[in-house]
Amino acid sequence: MAYRTRARQWLLILIAVLLPAGLLIGLARRLIRQESELARTRAAEEHRNAVDQLGRELTARLEAIKLQEINRWIRVPAVPGAHQPPDAALVFVAALDGDRMVLPWESSGVVASSPGFVDLRRQGEVLEFLEKNWIAAVDVYRRARDAARRRPETCEAMLLQGRVLAKSGRTKEPAVIYHTMMKDCDAAVDEHGMTFSLYAAERLIESRNERAAYDYIIERTNRVRWIPLYEAYLIRSLLKSAGGRQAELARDTISRRIAEMDQVIGLTRQFHRVRPLAEDAWAAYGPEPWLISVAPAEPPLPSLVFVVSSEAASSKAVPPSAALVAKDTPNSEPLGDGFHGLNVKWPPGQFDVRAGAASTPLYAAGIAFILGVTILAAYLLLRDVNRDLRMAEMRAHFVASVSHELKTPLTAIRMFADTLALGRARDERARSEYLETIVNESERLSRLVDNVLDFSKIEQGKKIYQMQPASLADVVRSAVRAMQYPLAQQGFTLNVSIDENMRAFPADADAMEQAILNLLSNAMKYSGSARQIDLCLKSAAGEAIIEVTDRGIGIDPREQPRIFEKFYRSGSSERIAGTGLGLTVVEHVAHAHGGRVEVRSLTGQGSTFSIRIPVSTSEAPA
Amino acid sequence: MTKVLVIEDDPAILRGLVDNLKFEGYEVHAATDGEAGYRYQQMHKPDLIVLDLMLPRMNGLELCKKLRAEGLQTPIVMLTAKSEESDRVLGLDLGADDYVTKPFSIRELVA
Numbered sequence: 096m097a098y099r100t101r102a103r104q105w106l107l108i109l110i111a112v113l114l115p116a117g118l119l120i121g122l123a124r125r126l127i128r129q130e131s132e133l134a135r136t137r138a139a140e141e142h143r144n145a146v147d148q149l150g151r152e153l154t155a156r157l158e159a160i161k162l163q164e165i166n167r168w169i170r171v172p173a174v175p176g177a178h179q180p181p182d183a184a185l186v187f188v189a190a191l192d193g194d195r196m197v198l199p200w201e202s203s204g205v206v207a208s209s210p211g212f213v214d215l216r217r218q219g220e221v222l223e224f225l226e227k228n229w230i231a232a233v234d235v236y237r238r239a240r241d242a243a244r245r246r247p248e249t250c251e252a253m254l255l256q257g258r259v260l261a262k263s264g265r266t267k268e269p270a271v272i273y274h275t276m277m278k279d280c281d282a283a284v285d286e287h288g289m290t291f292s293l294y295a296a297e298r299l300i301e302s303r304n305e306r307a308a309y310d311y312i313i314e315r316t317n318r319v320r321w322i323p324l325y326e327a328y329l330i331r332s333l334l335k336s337a338g339g340r341q342a343e344l345a346r347d348t349i350s351r352r353i354a355e356m357d358q359v360i361g362l363t364r365q366f367h368r369v370r371p372l373a374e375d376a377w378a379a380y381g382p383e384p385w386l387i388s389v390a391p392a393e394p395p396l397p398s399l400v401f402v403v404s405s406e407a408a409s410s411k412a413v414p415p416s417a418a419l420v421a422k423d424t425p426n427s428e429p430l431g432d433g434f435h436g437l438n439v440k441w442p443p444g445q446f447d448v449r450a451g452a453a454s455t456p457l458y459a460a461g462i463a464f465i466l467g468v469t470i471l472a473a474y475l476l477l478r479d480v481n482r483d484l485r486m487a488e489m490r491a492h493f494v495a496s497v498s499h500e501l502k503t504p505l506t507a508i509r510m511f512a513d514t515l516a517l518g519r520a521r522d523e524r525a526r527s528e529y530l531e532t533i534v535n536e537s538e539r540l541s542r543l544v545d546n547v548l549d550f551s552k553i554e555q556g557k558k559i560y561q562m563q564p565a566s567l568a569d570v571v572r573s574a575v576r577a578m579q580y581p582l583a584q585q586g587f588t589l590n591v592s593i594d595e596n597m598r599a600f601p602a603d604a605d606a607m608e609q610a611i612l613n614l615l616s617n618a619m620k621y622s623g624s625a626r627q628i629d630l631c632l633k634s635a636a637g638e639a640i641i642e643v644t645d646r647g648i649g650i651d652p653r654e655q656p657r658i659f660e661k662f663y664r665s666g667s668s669e670r671i672a673g674t675g676l677g678l679t680v681v682e683h684v685a686h687a688h689g690g691r692v693e694v695r696s697l698t699g700q701g702s703t704f705s706i707r708i709p710v711s712t713s714e715a716p717a
Numbered sequence: 718m719t720k721v722l723v724i725e726d727d728p729a730i731l732r733g734l735v736d737n738l739k740f741e742g743y744e745v746h747a748a749t750d751g752e753a754g755y756r757y758q759q760m761h762k763p764d765l766i767v768l769d770l771m772l773p774r775m776n777g778l779e780l781c782k783k784l785r786a787e788g789l790q791t792p793i794v795m796l797t798a799k800s801e802e803s804d805r806v807l808g809l810d811l812g813a814d815d816y817v818t819k820p821f822s823i824r825e826l827v828a
Contacts, residue, residue: 499771502798506820507729513823514733519740532729584728671773 100484104477112473116466123458142446149439150431152412153405153419156184157377160408161388161401164188168399184407186355186385187321190397194367197397198359200321201288212248215239219255229263250280250291257298266302273299277311288323290315293330300333309337313345316352324360327353358385362402372435379405379437384421386437405437416442489662489675496664496674500543504536511536535580542577542612543674549609550661550676553683560603560687567639567708568593570604571632574611582628587619592631597639600710602688607641607706610684613677614643614704620671622647625701638690638707646701655694681706718744722763724754724780725796726772730819734767737823751775758784763791770797770808778811785812796821 160182168188189196219235222228236259240252253276257269276295283291292311299308312330316322322330331349334342358381362369365380372378373387380387384405391398405419413419420427420440427438511529520526552558575591582589611630618628625646633640650658654665659682662675678692681704685692690708721743725731731747738745746761748754750773758766766784770777781793795808798819808816817826 499798502819503727503730506798507727507733509820510730510733510737510823514737517823519737519823521736521740525736529733532732536729 104480107477107480108473111476112469115469119462119465119469123462127455127458138446145441145446146428146431146439149409149412150433153409153430154377154433156408156412157386157388157401157403160185160403161390164401165390165399169396184403184410186402186404187359189400189402191389191400192397194370196363196366196400198321198363200323208248209242209244211242212239212244212252215242216252216255219259223255223259223262229259232259233263246280247283247285247291250276250283251285253280254291254294257295261298261302270299270303270305274307277308281315287325289326289329293326297329297333300336304336309334309342313337313341316345316349322349322352322356324353324356327356362387366400373400376433376435377403377437378435379419379421382421384419384437386434413439414442414445417445486662489664492664493662493674493676497543497547500674501540504540504543507536508533508540531580535584538577539581542609542616545609546613546674546676546680549606549680549683553680554661558683558687560606560684562601562603564599565602565604565607566599567597567602567607567632567641568595570602570607571611571630571641573604574608574615575630577608577612578615581619582615585619586626587622588627589615590627590629592629592633594633597632597634598710600639600708602708603684606684606687610681610706611641611643613681614641614706617673617677617704618643618645618647618702620673621645621649621702634710637709639710640708641706642703644701644703649698649700649702650694650696651698652696655696658694659692678704718742719765720744720746720761720763721765721767722746722748722754722757722761723767724748724751724757724772724777725767725769726750727769730769734826737827738767741827749773751777751780755780755783758789758791766791766793768793768795768813770795778808781808781813782811 163182164185187199189198191197215235216239219232219239222232222235233256236252236256240249240256243249243252253272257272257276260272261269273295277292277299280291280295285291293315296308296311299305312333316330316334327349331346331353334346334349337345362380362385369378369380369387370389373389374391377386377388379385386401386403386405386408388401388403389398390401409419418440419430420438422429422436422438424438424440426443427440430437430439511533514520515526515529520529549558571591571593575589578589615628615630622628622645627646629642629644631640631642631644633642650665657663658665659678661679664673664675682692685706685708688708690706693705693707694702695705696702719742721738723731723734723738723745725734725747726749728749731749735745735747743765746757746763748757752774754766754768754772755775757763768777768781772780775783777795777797781795784791784793792814793812795813795816796819797808797816
């Protein structure tokens with residue numbers, strides 16, 4: 096029976112918990128897998144779209160720059176303003192001379208100096224360096240300055256004049272000349288492309304460490320977009336000794352200019368390789384790539400080379416943490432058609448598959464919740480099933496117990512009736528005892544039937560208590576009388592203590608007697624080898640208290656809360672006949688009288704049951 | 718004289734059994750629980766044991782099983798209120814020789 100029940104319970108758990116749980120987990124795993132797959136596809140699509148969009152936006156921007164510059168070139172070819180590209184992303188536009196790029200800042204060739212100037216310069220140098228006649232040299236250089244026909248010649252003469260004046264020990268006059276040069280010779284360059292004003296500034300710094308000279312260099316560095324390489328190196332060298340924030344910024348600027356110029360020189364040298372690529376697409380060049388495109392043209396217009404900063408051109412199209420890089424950069428990918436050697440590097444995790452991972456805890460929480468609910472439901476179901484099973488077992492046991500309890504007095508009655516009928520009584524005394532036994536066993540039978548009937552009424556909610564003024568003392572005495580025979584028969588001593596002053600109060604006397612009889616009957620059953628029972632009626636704190644105390648086997652503390660449950664029988668009562676109804680009826684009677692039943696018990700030392708009924712003090716004494 | 722041991726916990730039934738068996742001329746010994754019954758059996762070596770099924774301390778089935786396990790051949794008559802077929806079979810399997818169901822008549826018992 097127990098095995099079958101257990102098996103049924105496991106089957107129930109399997110059906111109610113494990114199967115749905117397994118199905119749920121399977122379903123959730125499948126959902127998570129699908130979600131991850133979807134997220135991967137979505138991320139890949141997003142990635143592809145981002146690359147495509149970046150390519151499209153960059154192409155549009157580059158083509159717009161190119162178109163704008165072609166228009167500018169057609170309108171004003173070789174415009175001097177080409178030194179300052181109108182679009183910030185445009186590095187420069189160069190015309191092509193065959194395969195050679197003609198850079199916009201390159202001088203169109205060295206113009207021959209005027210013969211008068213050249214002569215006087217030579218004379219001055221002879222006087223200055225060979226004859227060391229600096230005063231005469233000053234005069235000759237002054238004449239050369241007067242003879243100069245172009246600004247570079249004037250500036251060169253001033254430079255020579257300043258130099259020789261300084262050699263002759265003058266300090267003020269050279270400074271005046273150099274200051275003038277910084278203002279007037281800014282656009283005049285020598286055969287190396289170096290501006291004369293910078294030579295003047297250099298001398299002012301070397302001789303007097305003049306702040307104005309530093310200021311001029313810083314201003315020029317910030318103003319001029321393309322500084323020839325020699326000049327850039329000189330500026331960097333001069334700025335090393337300059338102090339202040341502006342000088343620091345200018346040093347950074349000049350370093351960038353030098354790097355750019357290096358890149359320009361590199362491009363110029365590599366142009367024959369870059370050109371084929373740049374003719375059909377934008378070709379990347381350099382570590383921070385410039386994008387190069389060649390626009391061929393029919394003479395007389397020259398073919399043009401457009402050099403655009405990829406970083407500046409893509410500033411709006413590329414997310415801040417992404418970058419356009421050269422094709423060999425690790426963790427980058429090609430930008431696609433329309434570009435050669437240009438890659439994009441996305442920030443780490445930009446297109447990671449996040450959706451699946453994000454929803455996994457959600458699904459896990461959902462599953463945990465549903466599992467929790469399922470397990471709770473299964474637990475409640477199992478508990479109910481167990482309770483029902485236990486109740487069914489207790490009912491079955493109850494039927495057997497009632498049968499046993501009924502048959503025991505019946506057996507005695509029948510046996511003694513048979514004995515009398517067969518004339519087996521030894522004498523009159525025995526006959527009288529047999530008759531008395533029949534009567535007492537009949538009463539025992541009646542009590543049992545009353546208990547069962549009372550219980551049945553309680554179960555159906557039909558038990559009606561006839562509350563009439565009653566003396567509990569009388570009720571207790573009546574119960575004692577009823578139990579005299581069985582007590583005496585089993586050798587019990589009953590110590591009765593009754594508070595005779597207790598007032599009468601409304602009660603169902605029969606029900607109260609039934610409750611006392613049940614307690615006494617239990618005390619006898621569970622006395623073990625002890626043969627002493629106390630019955631006490633007393634009042635305390637506005638309560639009438641009926642106490643029945645035995646000195647028997649006691650009740651395990653763990654079982655005490657359950658002993659009033661219907662059909663419940665404690666483990667220690669297995670070998671003791673009983674129906675499991677007695678205490679249920681006692682408790683119901685106590686509750687019906689507004690009272691309660693208390694139990695105090697120690698295993699092996701006996702138990703005390705107390706029926707406590709609240710008593711109104713206004714009632715008349717019994 | 719034939720000795721009969723009656724082991725029954727209900728005092729009224731025990732009294733009736735003892736009186737009737739004495740009336741039949743048996744020497745009757747009585748015990749009210751399983752352990753006491755076992756001691757009586759060891760002491761008096763009865764020729765017949767009338768054994769109630771539901772007893773304190775050691776129930777009738779356990780006692781019957783124990784006695785048979787010790788090789789006791791004395792006839793045992795089981796006496797119980799239980800009438801389920803399974804109880805009877807179990808009792809007989811454990812070594813009881815007969816089975817009387819409560820409530821029984823005196824004639825049925827002494828037969």
